[in-house]
Amino acid sequence: MIKISKIDPSRKSFERSFKKLPKNIQEKVGEALKGLLLDPIPKKWNFEKLNGYKNPNIYTVHITPNHSHKLSFEVVDEIAILRIVGTHKKIDDAP
Template sequence: MKKEVKDALRDLLVDPIPASRRFHSLKGYRNPKLFTIDVTMNKSHKISIEIEGTCATLRRIATHKEIDRAP
């Protein structure tokens, strides 16, 4: 899992971010600057990130279901 997380975080620096990572903003939350990116290719795990200007803060690494419940 550590290697997959490293790879996903490295893909955030690629322009454009690979479509297979499904990087997108979360809707329906008070903070509109929350984003997720898939860690695994089977989409079982995600990373949630808060982006403020040029600074990205890693919030959580968890299962898809856990991130959807509490990013």
């Protein structure tokens, strides 16, 4: 299983997508990010590797209980590099 020891939110695509979210969803993102740092990552976040992406490997977590929003990221040397956050459909279309 993947181990994550640090979160890197500096990618512009993540910053832009995060700012567009409603405040309550932004708070859920914060909770999900804390969950990523736990070992093992709690099942409630539905941590999964996306098929078809190998360079880089792309992972997602569901940030809302109803699965309406997801967060995508890469993991390099135990660092989660955040890519984008948004609706489930948006992330599935362009992670």
